Amino acid sequence: MTAKEWRENNPELAKEGNIRDYTDLVHLVILNNLENSNAEFIKLGLSQKERLIRLNDSARNQMEILKNNNGIKELENIDKYLIETK
Numbered sequence: 001m002t003a004k005e006w007r008e009n010n011p012e013l014a015k016e017g018n019i020r021d022y023t024d025l026v027h028l029v030i031l032n033n034l035e036n037s038n039a040e041f042i043k044l045g046l047s048q049k050e051r052l053i054r055l056n057d058s059a060r061n062q063m064e065i066l067k068n069n070n071g072i073k074e075l076e077n078i079d080k081y082l083i084e085t086k
Contacts, residue, residue: 025076030062 007014013022020028034055041051066072 025079026063026066026072029066029072030059033062034059 001009001019003019006019010022020031023031037058038051038055041054046054
């Protein structure tokens with residue numbers, strides 16, 4: 001989902017923040033990695049179509065790897081704890 005689509009589907013939340021404020025750690029890590037990869041692909045002169053194909057493949061691979069990663073799960077638990085204790 002694009003940021004614009006998220007804002008259109010969540011107008012009340014969009015008044016208070018953006019999609020990154022309401023997503024989980026796994027998606028934030030993947031998004032950060034994709035942004036870095038996209039910058040490198042641009043430097044390499046890849047077309048937008050080719051970048052999109054590669055980024056989609058990368059996102060799928062990362063999701064598969066990270067969704068069962070114990071380190072990510074521990075970080076999510078720490079994040080939940082910190083939010084609860086505020």
